[in-house]
Amino acid sequence: MLTVIVFLPLLVAVLLAVVPGCGDTAARRVWVGAATVELALVGVVWAGYETPPPGQLAFAERAAWIPGVGSSYHLGVDGLSLPLMAMTSVVFLACAVYALRERHRPRVQASLFLFLQSVCLGVFAAADLILFFVFFDLSIVGMYAVIAGWGHGDRARSALTFFLYTFLGSLALLTGFIGLYAAADPHTFDMPTLTAENPLAGRPLAGGVVLAAILIGLAVKTPTVPFHTWLPPAHTDAPAVGSAVLAGVLLKLGTYGFVRIAAPMLPQAWRGWAWVIVAVGVVSVLYGALVALAQTNLKRMIAYTSINHMGYVVLAVGAAGLVSVDTVEPRAVAVTGAVTQMVSHGLITSALFLLAGVLYERAGSYDLHAYGGLAAPAPVFAAFLAVGAFASLGLPAFSGFIAEFQVFAGSIATAPVTAVALLGILVTAALFLRAGQALLTGPTVGSAKGFGDLRATELWSVGPLLALSLIIGVLPRPLLDLIEPAARTVVDLLGR
Amino acid sequence: MMRTELLLPEMLLAGGALVVLLGGSFTPRHRQWILRAVAATVCVTVIIAAAVTLSAPANTAFAGSYAVDTGTGVARILAAAGCLLVLALAGDELAGEARESDAYALLLFATAGAVLLAGATDLLALVVGFLLASIPLYALIGLAGTGAGAEAVLKTYLLGALFGILLLLGVTLLSGITGATAYAELAARLPAAPRVVVTAAAVAVIGGLMFKAGGFPAHFWVPDAAQGGTAMAATFLTTVPKIGALLAVHRLAGVLPGTSNWPAVVATLAVASMLLGNLAAYWQTDVRRLLGWSTVSQVGYLLVPVVATGRSDLAQPSLLVYLAGYTVTNVAAFAVTAALPRHRDRTSWRGVAAAAPWLAAALVVALLGLVGTPPTAIFVGKLTAASAAWDGGYAVLAVVVFGNSALSLFYYLRWLVPLYQPWALAPPDRPGRWSTTVAVVAAALSLVGGVAAGLVWRAAGG
Numbered sequence: 030m031l032t033v034i035v036f037l038p039l040l041v042a043v044l045l046a047v048v049p050g051c052g053d054t055a056a057r058r059v060w061v062g063a064a065t066v067e068l069a070l071v072g073v074v075w076a077g078y079e080t081p082p083p084g085q086l087a088f089a090e091r092a093a094w095i096p097g098v099g100s101s102y103h104l105g106v107d108g109l110s111l112p113l114m115a116m117t118s119v120v121f122l123a124c125a126v127y128a129l130r131e132r133h134r135p136r137v138q139a140s141l142f143l144f145l146q147s148v149c150l151g152v153f154a155a156a157d158l159i160l161f162f163v164f165f166d167l168s169i170v171g172m173y174a175v176i177a178g179w180g181h182g183d184r185a186r187s188a189l190t191f192f193l194y195t196f197l198g199s200l201a202l203l204t205g206f207i208g209l210y211a212a213a214d215p216h217t218f219d220m221p222t223l224t225a226e227n228p229l230a231g232r233p234l235a236g237g238v239v240l241a242a243i244l245i246g247l248a249v250k251t252p253t254v255p256f257h258t259w260l261p262p263a264h265t266d267a268p269a270v271g272s273a274v275l276a277g278v279l280l281k282l283g284t285y286g287f288v289r290i291a292a293p294m295l296p297q298a299w300r301g302w303a304w305v306i307v308a309v310g311v312v313s314v315l316y317g318a319l320v321a322l323a324q325t326n327l328k329r330m331i332a333y334t335s336i337n338h339m340g341y342v343v344l345a346v347g348a349a350g351l352v353s354v355d356t357v358e359p360r361a362v363a364v365t366g367a368v369t370q371m372v373s374h375g376l377i378t379s380a381l382f383l384l385a386g387v388l389y390e391r392a393g394s395y396d397l398h399a400y401g402g403l404a405a406p407a408p409v410f411a412a413f414l415a416v417g418a419f420a421s422l423g424l425p426a427f428s429g430f431i432a433e434f435q436v437f438a439g440s441i442a443t444a445p446v447t448a449v450a451l452l453g454i455l456v457t458a459a460l461f462l463r464a465g466q467a468l469l470t471g472p473t474v475g476s477a478k479g480f481g482d483l484r485a486t487e488l489w490s491v492g493p494l495l496a497l498s499l500i501i502g503v504l505p506r507p508l509l510d511l512i513e514p515a516a517r518t519v520v521d522l523l524g525r
Numbered sequence: 526m527m528r529t530e531l532l533l534p535e536m537l538l539a540g541g542a543l544v545v546l547l548g549g550s551f552t553p554r555h556r557q558w559i560l561r562a563v564a565a566t567v568c569v570t571v572i573i574a575a576a577v578t579l580s581a582p583a584n585t586a587f588a589g590s591y592a593v594d595t596g597t598g599v600a601r602i603l604a605a606a607g608c609l610l611v612l613a614l615a616g617d618e619l620a621g622e623a624r625e626s627d628a629y630a631l632l633l634f635a636t637a638g639a640v641l642l643a644g645a646t647d648l649l650a651l652v653v654g655f656l657l658a659s660i661p662l663y664a665l666i667g668l669a670g671t672g673a674g675a676e677a678v679l680k681t682y683l684l685g686a687l688f689g690i691l692l693l694l695g696v697t698l699l700s701g702i703t704g705a706t707a708y709a710e711l712a713a714r715l716p717a718a719p720r721v722v723v724t725a726a727a728v729a730v731i732g733g734l735m736f737k738a739g740g741f742p743a744h745f746w747v748p749d750a751a752q753g754g755t756a757m758a759a760t761f762l763t764t765v766p767k768i769g770a771l772l773a774v775h776r777l778a779g780v781l782p783g784t785s786n787w788p789a790v791v792a793t794l795a796v797a798s799m800l801l802g803n804l805a806a807y808w809q810t811d812v813r814r815l816l817g818w819s820t821v822s823q824v825g826y827l828l829v830p831v832v833a834t835g836r837s838d839l840a841q842p843s844l845l846v847y848l849a850g851y852t853v854t855n856v857a858a859f860a861v862t863a864a865l866p867r868h869r870d871r872t873s874w875r876g877v878a879a880a881a882p883w884l885a886a887a888l889v890v891a892l893l894g895l896v897g898t899p900p901t902a903i904f905v906g907k908l909t910a911a912s913a914a915w916d917g918g919y920a921v922l923a924v925v926v927f928g929n930s931a932l933s934l935f936y937y938l939r940w941l942v943p944l945y946q947p948w949a950l951a952p953p954d955r956p957g958r959w960s961t962t963v964a965v966v967a968a969a970l971s972l973v974g975g976v977a978a979g980l981v982w983r984a985a986g987g
Contacts, residue, residue, distance in 0.1 A: 097842060097982040098909055159908065163899035170898060178945065185942060196934055200927035203908070207923055211915040 031088050031104040034070045034114070035151045038063055038121075042143035045136060053135045057128065060139035064122040067146065071118045074106065078511070081107060083518045084225055086156055095159070099210065099217035103156040108515025109288055109368055110153040112508060113281055116375040117153065119497060120277040121146045124270040127383050127490035131270075133179060141178075142270070145171040149278045153285060158206045158218040161290070165202070165250075168279055169195045172271070179268040181389075187266040194259035195249055202246025202286070208239035209294060224293045227525055236298035243291050244302075250283030251339045253313045264332035265395070269386020272328065276335050277379035281371045284342045288364065292346060293522040300523065303350030307440075310344030311450045313337065318456035322463075327395045328385045330464060331378065334421060337453055338374045341436045342367045344450055348440040352524050356443045360523075363439025364516035365509060366432050372508065373420075373428035373498060380494040381417045384410065387487055392476035397464055400480075402473035407482040411469045413491050418461035420498045423454055428501035431509075531578075531586040531593045534571040534601045535640055541567030542633035549626025557625040561612055564629040568609040568636075575601035579984065589707050590647030595986035596776070599845045600643035600768050603852045607765040608636040610856045610967055614863050615757045616959030624668055632761060635661040642737065642769030648696045648706040651730075651773060655692060658737055658766050659685045665761065666754040673753030681746040685736055688743045692733025698726035708780045716782040723785040730777060731790060737770035739763065740824035741797040748805070751817030756863030756960070759813055763820040764855050768848050771827050775844055778834040792832045792922060799825030799929040806936045811869050813862050815936060816855075819895060822933060823851055829926055830910040833917030843913045845985035847906025850894070850974055854903050857891035857967035864960035865953060871940045876948025881956045885944045887968035892937040894971045897930045902974030902981065909982075 041063040045056055074088060081087045086105025094102040106114065124142060131138055148171060151164035169192060177188035210216050212228040212235065229236035249256040264272050292299045299306075317337030324330035345367035349360045387410060389395055404411035420427035423434075433454065440447040468477075483491070501508055529536070545560045552559060575598050583594035591597075611632060619625045638658025645651040663685065667678040700706045702722050703714040715723055736743035739762075751759040774791070781787045802822025809815035830844040864884055868874055878885035894901035897908075907930065911923035974981055 093979055095905065095979045095982050097979070098839065098912060159899075163904075166899050170893065177942070189938060189942075192938065193931070193934060197931040200931050204911075204924055204927050207908070207912050207915050208920070210912055211920075216912075216916070 030074060031090055031154050035147055035154055038067060038143040039147035042140040045140040051136060056136035056139045061125040063143055064125040068118040068122050071115050075111060075115060078111060080514045084221060100159040101157055103219060104154045105156045106154060108511045112372045112511055113285060114150055114153045116372045117149050117278050120273060120375055120379045123379060123490040123494050124273055126486055128270050129486045138179060141171060141174055145274060152282050156220045158220060162203055165282055166199050172275055172279060175271040176263060176267045179271060180266040182266040184266040187262040191259050191263040198246045198249025201242045205239050205242035229295055230297055236295055240295045240298040247283045247286040251280055253309050253343050254316050257336050261329050261332045265328050269383050272382040273379035276382055277375040280339055281375060284339060284371055287346045288519055293519055296523045296525045299350045300352055303347050306347030307344055307447060310340050310347050313340030313343060314450040314453035318453040322456055322460040325397050327397055331381050334457060335378055337457060341433055342370050344440055344447060345436040348443045348447060349520055350523055351443050357520060359439045359442035361517045361520045362435050364519050365512050366435025366439055368512045370432035370436060373432045376494045376498045377417060377420045377429060380491045383491050384414050384417060391480055394476060397467040399475050400468050400477045401475055402471045403477045403480055404469040405473045406480045409483045415465055416495050418465050422458045422461045426502045428498040431502055431505045531584055534574050535637055537567055537571050538633050538637035542630045545626055546630035560626040560629050564633055565609055565612050568605040571605040572602050589709055590650045591644050592646045596772050597644035599985055600772050601640050603768050603848055604636050604639045604765050607852045607856060608632055610963050611757055611761045614760055614860050614960055614963045617957030618755055618757055628668055631661040631665050636765055639765045639769030643772035646708040646776060648700060652696060658769055662762050665758040666750045668758060669753060669755045677749040677753035680749050684743055684746045688733045688736035691729050695726045695729025695733060698722060712780045720784055727781050727785050727787045728790055731774055734770045734774050737766045738824050739820055741794055741801055744821045747821055748814045748817035752811055752814040756866060760856055760859035764852055775831050775834055778831055788832050791828055795825045795828035796925055803929055803932045810871055812871050812940060816858055826907060826926055829922050830913045832919055833913040836917030837913045839909055839913035839916055842982055842985040843909035846981055847910055849981055850902025850906045853967045853970040854891050854894040857887055857964050857971060860960050860964035860967060861888045864956035864964060867954055872943055875943045875946045877953045878944045880953045883965050884956050884961050887964040889941060890968040890971060892941055896934050896937055900975040901971045905975055905978040
C-alpha cells in the first residue's frame, strides 16, 4: 500500500515525461487526477490505521535492498508520519489545481511536481536511514529545478544558493547517519532497530558529535537561525506552487527528522543539548517574527514567518528533552503540539503563498505598498488573505491555535523561561494585521485598480487548505488522537 | 602448475588485440568496422567468461603470482564493459579514420594491462601490468594528431616514465629487504623488515601506481590528456586504467604491515586528490578538462575504501561497487562530450536540453551521479566507502568525502545550468548517434546500479 502511495506519482511523472503525444491540457488534468488518487489512497490508509505498539510501524513493508550494509527497503507509518503524509497529499493537490492555468511548460511542471510528491511522501514513509536520505536528497534536486525553471527575478542565483546550502546540510546529515550505523552492533541503517538499540548510549562525546552532524543537516532544511539564509531568496524567486510546496512540505522534512531520527535515536545527547535546541527555537521564533515585521515584500514576509513558525516546533522538541520526573505529561503535549504545528503550518502557509502568487500574477509585484484597498475589487481574495493571516497568527478556531497552544502549554510547564517566545505570537499578529491593512483596506490605489478577483482554480486550491485549517481548529480530536500516542512514545524514548 | 584456463579472459583480450591489429592491415578502410565488431565481441565474451567464474572459489595462477578471485573477476567485467562502451563511442569519431583498427587494438591491449594490474599478486606481475597498461595509452592519446594532443602525449609519457621508475624503485626495495616478490611471502616477511624502508617502499610503489590511477601526485597528465586527446581516448584513459591501479593499491595494502604507516600515506593521497581535483575543476571552462580534473577528485574518493583495507569488511566490496558506479557514470559524462565534440566551452552548451533532451538527461544523471546524489551507483559507492572508513577508524575521511562532494557540486552545476537555458546565437550541433546512445545507456546503468545496489554489492563479494 505504502509502496503504491510513494511510487504512483513517480510512475505518472515518468509517463508524462516520456509519452510523446501527451498535450499540455491533458498533462494538467493527469496531474490533478494523480494527486486526487494519492489523497484518496492516503485517506484509505488513515481509515485503516490502528495505532501500532511502541517501536513498531503500521502498514510496514520490508524487502532486502543492500543487505551487505544493513540497509533495507523498509516503509511504515505511525502517528508522526501519517498526518504529514496526509498534509503533503493535500498541499500537492492544491498546487495541481492552482497550476491548471499554468502556461509555461505545464507538462514538464506536472512531471516535476509529481516527482517531488513521490520523494516527499517517501521521506515520511521511510523506515530506513538510507532510504530516508535518498528521498531527502532528491527533494532538493526537484526543488532546485522548480525554482530555476519556473521562478522569477534572480532565480538562477536563488536556486543555486538553495541547492548548495541544503545539499551541504544533507551531507552533514548523511555523515551523522554513518556515525549511527558504525556505532550500531550489528551495523544497520534500519530506523526502528536503531531507535530500539540506542547505539550511542553511554558514549557522550561520540553521541554529541553524531547529533551535531544530524542537527546541522536538519536545521538547514527546517531552517532555524542561523542556517536560514537560503530561505528568503528561494521563496521570493520561486513560483507560487513552488513556494507552497517548499514551505508547506519541504521544511517539514527537517522538523520531521527531529522527532523521527535525532531525538529517539540519540536520547542521551539530545537531553544534553536540549537547552541549546530550546534556545535556537526561541531565537528562531523571535528573530523570524521581528525580521518579518520589517519586510515590505509580502512573499519575503511570509517566508520569515515560516522561520518563526518552525521555531515553535524546534522549541517544543527541545523542551521535550528537558527530562525530569514530573514533566512527562507536558512534554508529550509539547511534542503533540510540534507535530500539529507541522501539519497546520503546511496548510496555512501553502494557502498564503498561493495567494501571494495571485498577487504577482495579476500585477507583477509583491510590494505591500504597491497595493491598497484590494477588498473593493477583489473581495474573495481579501477574505481569503484575511482568513489565512488570522489562521497563521494563531487565532482560536484555526489549526495554528491548537498547535501553538499545545507547544506553549507543554514548553512553559517544562521550562517557564520559554514563555519569552510568546512575544513571537504578538509580533506575528502585528505584522499580519499591518500587511492586511496595507493591502486590503483604504481607497483602491496603485496596482489594486482593476485587480481581478480569484478565479475558480485559485478559489478551489486555496479554499480547501483554509477550510481544513478551520476544521482542525474546531474539531482537533481526530488529528490529535492520531498524534498523541506517537508523541508519548517519543517522550518515553527520550527518557531512556 | 600453470592452470592457464583460469586466465581465459586475459588471454582473450591480448589475443583479440593481436587479431585486430593484424586483421586491420588486411582490411580496407571502409570495412574497418568489422574489427570494431571483433573487438566488441571479445569484450562481450570476456564479460560473460568473467561473470561465469565470478562465483567460483578464489584461486591463483602462475605459482601464486596472479589472483583469480572476486576482485579480479569484477575488474575483468568492469574493464571489459568500459572498453565495450568506449568502442561503441568510437563509432562517431573514428569510423573511416586512418588509424581506426590500430586504436581498437590499443584499447584491447590497455584493457588487458588494466586487468593484469588488478589481479597481480607478485611485484613482477605488477610491473608487467603497469607497462602493458601504460604504453598503449601514449599511442591512444597521440591519435588526436593535434598540437594539444602532442603536448598531452609528451607530458603523459614523461610522467609515466618518471613514476614507472618510482614504482620499480619501490619494487626493488621490497624485494631487496625480503628476498621475495610474491605477495604471500611479502606478507610473511615484511613485519620483520625495517620499518622505515618498508614505508619508503610503500610510498614509492603506491606513488608509482598513482600514475595509472591519475591521482595526486601523478595527476598532471590527466586534464591535459582529457582535453587534448580524442574523446574516445579521454573516456578510456580516465576510466579503465583506474580500475586496475586502484585494485593493485588495494592488494598491496593488504600485504603491507600496519606499522609501515601506509594507511596514513593513502589517506593523505586521497585527501590531496579530492581537494586538488575539486579546486582545480572550479576554474575550468573547457568541459573535457573540467571532467579531467573531476576524475582526479574521484580517485581521491576511490582511495578512501583502500585506507580501510584490512580494518573493515566493507573495504573491498565498497571499492568494487564504487568502481562499478564510477565506470558507467564517468563514461556517460565523457560520452556526452563526445556527442557534441565542437561544444567545448561550457557556456556553449546553452539550449542543448531543448535540442537533445535525452543527451541532456544523461548528462544530468551523470554529473549528479559524480556528485554522489542518490539513487545513482556512485551514491552507494560513496556511502559505503565513507562507512568503511568510519568503520576502520578514519571517521575524519568520511567527513572529508562529504565535504568535497558539496564542493564539487558547484562546478558540475555551472555546466548543467546552461543546458536548460535558451540558446543565444545558433542552435547546438546535432549530437552524434553512437555517443548519445552510449551516454544514455551508461547513465541508465548508473541509475540501475544504484537502485539494484543489493545485487551489485553481492556480486562484489559483500
